[in-house]
Amino acid sequence: AQRVTQPEKLLSVFKGAPVELKCNYSYSGSPELFWYVQYSRQRLQLLLRHISRESIKGFTADLNKGETSFHLKKPFAQEEDSAMYYCALSGPGGYQKVTFGIGTKLQVIP
């Protein structure tokens, strides 16, 4: 069974401080990992996916297969980063069920 764990429901950091949102997963095989973000009063949207190895809005995430983790990081938090962040996982290829974590609320304190 595939499972995504986000251990922190709420993470508060000061503006300018580093951010790390934790995500651990359980999957037998090679998963695809994603981070989704939901800003206040906006729809849930893709932030980044591991296959693209991209940096979006200063956020990066590295897939660590040994630790089965896909933590989201940003060196300097901005107030506009305050949002709900969801880690998600699917199997490789198409037609796959996508499983989400329960989400972490990031609160950036001015």
Place this chain on the structure above:
Amino acid sequence: KAGVTQTPRYLIKTRGQQVTLSCSPISGHRSVSWYQQTPGQGLQFLFEYFSETQRNKGNFPGRFSGRQFSNSRSEMNVSTLELGDSALYLCASSPGQGIIGNTIYFGEGSWLTVV
């Protein structure tokens, strides 16, 4: 490209009634999935359709059903509504195949309140 469109956006139903929610995916996307979002449970997967066939199903009772039409539009139905069905129901679409086949794009959701 227009995004994922869901209707209705808000609705109130009485316990025991049934409800149908509609979703129009992004043009060209052949996969449509549905999620239930609640404060306590987060995002829970309901089911996923591709080319009118249900490919995956989550752990929800049989009162929750869905279908997909030949134009990829989808509907989900909940029968015999219970108070606990009150939630935001999210529809999402994805290409369904290829290297980004599993990248899903969400609609704004349908807020269902059961009283």
